[in-house]
Amino acid sequence: METEALLLEARESVEAARTYRRELQQRLKGLQLARQQIKESAALTRDVLEQHFNDLKGTLRKLLDERLVSLLQEVDAIEEESIKPLDECRKLIEQGVGTADELLREGETVIHGVTGEESDKLCSFTKKALHIQLDSLPEVPSLVDVPCLSAQLDDSLLTVVRNQIFNHGAVASRPPIQIEELIEKPGGIIVKWCKVDEDFVPQDYRLQYRKITASHFEDVYVGSDTEFIVLHIDPNVDYQFRVCARGDGRQEWSPWSVSQTGCSTLVPHEWTPGFEGYSLSSRRNIALRNDSQVGGVLYSRAPTYYCGQTLTFRIETVGQPDKKDSIGVCVAQQNGADSLQRDKAVCVSTNGAVFVNGKEMTNQLPAVTSGSAVTFDIEAVNLGPSNNNNEGGNFKLRVTIGSNNREVVFDWVLDQSCGSLYFGCSFSYPGWKVLVF
Structure with a gap:
């Protein structure tokens, strides 16, 4: 009898050890999943940050290039508009210089070759000189009256941009919203969620779901409620659910919650087909x-x-x-x-x-x-x-x-x-x- 009691106790100890080992293995699996979630979310966050800032740099470079082109075009327009009347005045003066040169040569020839019998040439030259109006000079603008282009650049922009960049973006260790409970219904699943960040003030929530075999999530609800029943759920099929929120007064959505998997084992409610009415x-x-x-x-x-x-x-x-x-x-x-x-x-x-x-x-x-x-x-x-x-x-x-x-x-x-x-x-x-x- 004593041997049987010891044997029973030994078997119970073996079964307890087997259960203990099974529970520890489950906990190891849970730890592995937790570690995997941290590693995968960290890698995804790095990719998102790098892509976002690369997009920002490309957009900023494009905006700066566009602004530079716009300012250079403005310089070209002012230059062209300001130079045009000066070029017209230059042409007028050059015509006058040409006329004066011609008159000068003609006058010197007349003066050096004049005789008593050629007074009519002097008279003709004098009338020609009077007709040209040698005392009429074109107006030339002073330097203070013509444009003097310059670039006006405010260095404070760098300070503003620097401050904005230094405060742009944030890294959160947890999403502000998490799914709290999945409740199966006939042909549907009730999804309940709550906020886990006390400083986050939600305005709207956004719920998505997909079959576990599908590649893309679908929007199923956007609104202010903290629970929603997702209908048209096939029985005994796993679905994934995730939720995010939009902060009060903001346009962007928060990070997605950790996705939760649920299914409904209940037979969907159906009306009897074939009834004529x-x-x-x-x-x-x-x-x-x-x-x-x-x-x-x-x-x-x-x-x-x-x-x-x-x-x-x-x-x-x-x-x-x-x-x-x-x-x-x-x-x-x-x-x-x-x-x-x-x-x-x-x-x-x-x-x-x-x-x-x-x-x-x-x-x-x-x-x-x-x-x-x-x-x-x-x-x-x-x-x-x-x-x-x-x-x-x-x-x-x-x-x-x-x-x-x-x-x-x-x-x-x-x-x-x-x-x-x-x-x-x-x-x-x-x-x-x-x-x-």
Whole structure:
């Protein structure tokens, strides 16, 4: 017996050592992932910084070159405009010099060759000289009256640019926003995030996602809320999510959060296809009441609602309301019914009336409008007596229906236990479109 006890203790020690080793290996793997994140983010940050500053240098060089060309063109224009009248004056003076030279030669010839009989040549020369107006001289501007070009450069620009460059950019060890929680929904995932930098004042958030096998992220939400439900999620497929924020009064977005991977194992909610009165979207989660004369209740394809979940109906568009309109859940499909306002069903009419097993409650919710979301939260209160028949009809479900910040809470009594429920809707007139998730 003592040997068996020692053997049992030894086996327990071996199993404890095996578990301990497994836990340590998991921690080593976690450390390796953490180290990899630091190394990869540091390398990416270096690349981003180098690319950014290279772009800045190229842009600054281009801007400086463009400014230099502009100033040189301005110098050329002033030079050309100022030189033109001086060149015209020079031509006029040179013409005058030529005329004076010609007159000088002619006069010297006349003076040296004159005789008593050639007085008419002297007279002709004198008249010619008077006609030229030798006392009329062109006006030449003084140096103070003509442009004297210079470059006016403010060295303080270097100080301003230097200060701006020295304060440009920053390196953060952590993004200011991180994803806090991923909650699976049928055909969707609720993403919640929060800020981890107390000094950061967010104005807007930006959420992106992608399939784990895809190469690019897609924008799925931009706004001020700190949670969002991403719909059209394929079940049992891994998706990556990341979020960033824009600081108050700023245009640029913050660095992305550490991406988180999540998936939904829950079967997506789908409407039953082939019902003549309703047209469905490709994923069968949106139903549109068409103009067919055929009415009745459109049910879910299967009883995919389970207690403990939140079932949401979002009204995308509205049509003409009717008192028989209904949105809700039921124990089983009932063909031929024109509304969920019947036994073994709870529903809300489009005017806000709440019906339990076909009876209207005193409490009422606001009438639904375009964009309204009606939510159903159901919890089991008890499972009735221990016998299989559940006699006494005391199987209770605690139902909470919410719409437009109002809630109605009541106990729904059934005569038997129910593990899952169908959902459904009925609209008398066309135009109503409802999304379920």
